[in-house]
Amino acid sequence: MSERKVxxxxxxxxxxxxxxxxxxxxxxxxLFAKKHGGDFILRIEDTDQARYVPGAExxxxxxxxxCGITIDEGPAQxxxxxxxxxxxxxxxYRQYAEQLLLSGHAYYAFDTPEELDxxxxxxxxxxxxxxxxxxxxxxxxxxxxxxxxxxxxxQSASTQYVIRFKMPDNLDVTEVDLIxxxxxxxxxxxxxxxxxxxxxxxxxxxxxxxxxHLMEITHVIRGEEWLPSMPLHVLLYRAFxxxxxxxxxxxxxxxxxxxxxGKLSKRDGDKLGFPVFPLLWKDKIxxxxxxxxxxxxxxxxxxxxxxxxxxxNPGTEQEIxxxxxxxxxxxxxxxxxxxxxxxxxxxxxxxxQYFIKKSDSELGELLIPFLKERGITVELPMATKVCGMVKxxxxxxxxxxxQSYFLFQAPTTYDEKIVxxxxxxxxxxxxxxxxxxxxxxxxxxxxxxxxxxxxxxxAKGWNFGTVMNSLRLCLVGGSFGPDIFEICEILGKSETVSxxxxxxxxxxx
RNA sequence: GGUCUGUUCAUCUAAGGGUUAGGAUUCAAGAUUUUCAUUCUUGCCAUAGGGGUUCGAAUCCCCUACAGACUACCA
Numbered sequence: 109m110s111e112r113k114v115x116x117x118x119x120x121x122x123x124x125x126x127x128x129x130x131x132x133x134x135x136x137x138x139l140f141a142k143k144h145g146g147d148f149i150l151r152i153e154d155t156d157q158a159r160y161v162p163g164a165e166x167x168x169x170x171x172x173x174x175c176g177i178t179i180d181e182g183p184a185q186x187x188x189x190x191x192x193x194x195x196x197x198x199x200x201y202r203q204y205a206e207q208l209l210l211s212g213h214a215y216y217a218f219d220t221p222e223e224l225d226x227x228x229x230x231x232x233x234x235x236x237x238x239x240x241x242x243x244x245x246x247x248x249x250x251x252x253x254x255x256x257x258x259x260x261x262x263q264s265a266s267t268q269y270v271i272r273f274k275m276p277d278n279l280d281v282t283e284v285d286l287i288x289x290x291x292x293x294x295x296x297x298x299x300x301x302x303x304x305x306x307x308x309x310x311x312x313x314x315x316x317x318x319x320x321h322l323m324e325i326t327h328v329i330r331g332e333e334w335l336p337s338m339p340l341h342v343l344l345y346r347a348f349x350x351x352x353x354x355x356x357x358x359x360x361x362x363x364x365x366x367x368x369x370g371k372l373s374k375r376d377g378d379k380l381g382f383p384v385f386p387l388l389w390k391d392k393i394x395x396x397x398x399x400x401x402x403x404x405x406x407x408x409x410x411x412x413x414x415x416x417x418x419x420x421n422p423g424t425e426q427e428i429x430x431x432x433x434x435x436x437x438x439x440x441x442x443x444x445x446x447x448x449x450x451x452x453x454x455x456x457x458x459x460x461q462y463f464i465k466k467s468d469s470e471l472g473e474l475l476i477p478f479l480k481e482r483g484i485t486v487e488l489p490m491a492t493k494v495c496g497m498v499k500x501x502x503x504x505x506x507x508x509x510x511q512s513y514f515l516f517q518a519p520t521t522y523d524e525k526i527v528x529x530x531x532x533x534x535x536x537x538x539x540x541x542x543x544x545x546x547x548x549x550x551x552x553x554x555x556x557x558x559x560x561x562x563x564x565x566x567a568k569g570w571n572f573g574t575v576m577n578s579l580r581l582c583l584v585g586g587s588f589g590p591d592i593f594e595i596c597e598i599l600g601k602s603e604t605v606s607x608x609x610x611x612x613x614x615x616x617x
Numbered sequence: 618g619g620u621c622u623g624u625u626c627a628u629c630u631a632a633g634g635g636u637u638a639g640g641a642u643u644c645a646a647g648a649u650u651u652u653c654a655u656u657c658u659u660g661c662c663a664u665a666g667g668g669g670u671u672c673g674a675a676u677c678c679c680c681u682a683c684a685g686a687c688u689a690c691c692a
Contacts, residue, residue: 120692121691121692123691123692153692154692155691155692156691158691159692217690224689224690228689235618236618237618237619237688239619239688268690269690270690272690285622288622288623291621291622292621293620293621294620297619297620297621297688298620298688302689302690304690305690306690309690311689311690311691311692312691312692313692316692331686332622332623332685332686332687333685333686333687334686334687334692335686335687336622336686336687336688337687338621359622361622361623361685362685364684364685369684369685370684370685371685414629417630417641418629421629421630423632424631424640425631425639425640425641427640427641427642444629445622445623445624446622446623446685447622447623447624447684447685448628448629448630449628449629450628450629451628451629451642451643453628453642453643454628454629454641454642454643456642457641457642458642464655497654498654500654500655500656501653501654501655511653511654562651565651571651572652573651573652575651575652576652576653577652577653579652580652580653584653587652587653588653588654589653590653590654591650591652591654592652592653595653
């Protein structure tokens with residue numbers, strides 16, 4: 109068993125965009141596989157036709173690709189165990205269900221949804237919960253409770269029926285979870301789960317076990333919400349006689365809401381203003397968009413980095429990791445047991461780290477199309493220079509714009525708070541004096557302006573802070589942005605002077 | 618309700634019986650920058666509660682509390 113090549117699978121169902129928690133599950137699977145030189149398989153679990161959402165599978169593929177999670181085998185890339193879409197494996201599951209029927213581990217059940225509903229509500233009326241199990245199945249309509257002629261008649265009358273697992277009574281099932289240790293369940297609390305639906309499709313439980321076995325999966329790494337069904341799956345492996353090659357199970361802790369209680373959901377993102385999906389998604393019916401990390405300006409390596417640290421840590425104080433590094437050092441033993449609250453603030457910090465590590469020209473390349481959308485055309489040297497000036501204070505390309513738009517268009521308004529704070533009675537006179545002074549400076553660059561300017565201010569006896577802040581107000585319209593002299597240089601002499609004159613005209617009070 | 622899992626600063630977490638319980642994010646203060654920001658320094662802040670076991674417990678055991686997941690012919 110330890111000889112087997114590591115093979116893991118990520119098995120989402122195409123019911124919508126891939127959630128951030130799903131991406132993390134995929135990532136941990138991928139890291140685990142790569143760490144052990146194994147394969148990462150994508151399998152689409154589309155056994156529920158009712159919940160199928162067109163475009164979701166493509167979204168999953170694209171999201172994984174953007175993240176840099178490469179798929180060794182999957183519906184788009186093929187592989188020795190194809191097909192990798194459960195709807196295309198439909199024919200296969202029937203025979204396995206029948207194998208269980210034959211060996212006495214499963215039985216036919218003919219109860220209609222209405223009958224089950226009423227059984228549930230009567231139980232509820234008595235303050236109990238209905239469970240289809242060893243205690244109750246003799247009262248239900250199935251091949252165990254009915255005489256053979258009777259249920260065979262039902263079956264041939266094409267009555268809708270399902271195949272249920274015959275859950276043994278009062279048996280302790282113990283199995284090791286790689287991050288939680290051994291967990292024990294007693295089967296008397298479990299129910300006779302449906303394995304095969306009346307529409308001819310298997311349920312998740314059957315399909316997942318059959319496929320994992322057939323695809324030679326060695327490790328099942330999935331979300332904590334699956335922990336309660338681990339005993340069922342173990343029992344299925346036993347019933348099939350596949351216990352020897354049964355995969356090891358690992359259940360990852362959940363990702364929780366930033367505030368309040370419960371697991372992270374799409375609503376939290378809407379409410380607090382951060383994406384919960386890797387890529388932008390437009391609802392096919394309502395057309396309602398959901399933000400994505402990619403479109404919000406995150407770098408995929410930053411996104412992966414922050415996801416990796418959500419629930420896992422290397423035990424050192426390093427926080428920045430490339431995908432390659434993660435593949436080297438990842439281990440399931442260092443995944444925590446408890447749920448991790450998602451912190452949108454820290455995601456920005458991660459992006460900032462990757463942002464400032466990029467060269468000025470790399471950022472410049474990204475800034476150019478951004479400016480173009482705003483009708484501004486600049487050359488790379490200029491874009492590069494601007495990025496160099498402001499990147500330290502930015503997390504995203506969009507923030508470069510926030511910090512530098514005044515270099516491309518003159519301010520039309522002036523921050524009122526700054527005006528009332530800085531624009532004292534003597535300021536207009538100082539500014540017009542300065543406009544004249546600046547007009548005579550040659551040559552025009554940050555260094556050449558700074559010294560004579562400072563000397564002039566000192567000679568005039570003006571307060572430096574007042575002068576600088578007022579000048580900034582004239583040039584950018586507020587109290588932010590990079591070094592004043594650098595702004596002057598980029599603006600050019602005549603624009604600098606004309607902005608001062610314009611401000612003198614527009615700011616009156 | 619039942620079953621299972623979990624619980625260290627506001628948040629992510631380290632410390633696998635012996636440390637002043639460490640780091641990061643956020644926040645606050647100071648320094649620097651005669652402008653803006655960066656940067657630097659400092660500060661705030663935690664072992665859910667109660668019992669054991671032990672020379673010694675965040676760490677092992679039990680109870681309580683709280684939280685989460687699951688409890689479909691959904692995955």
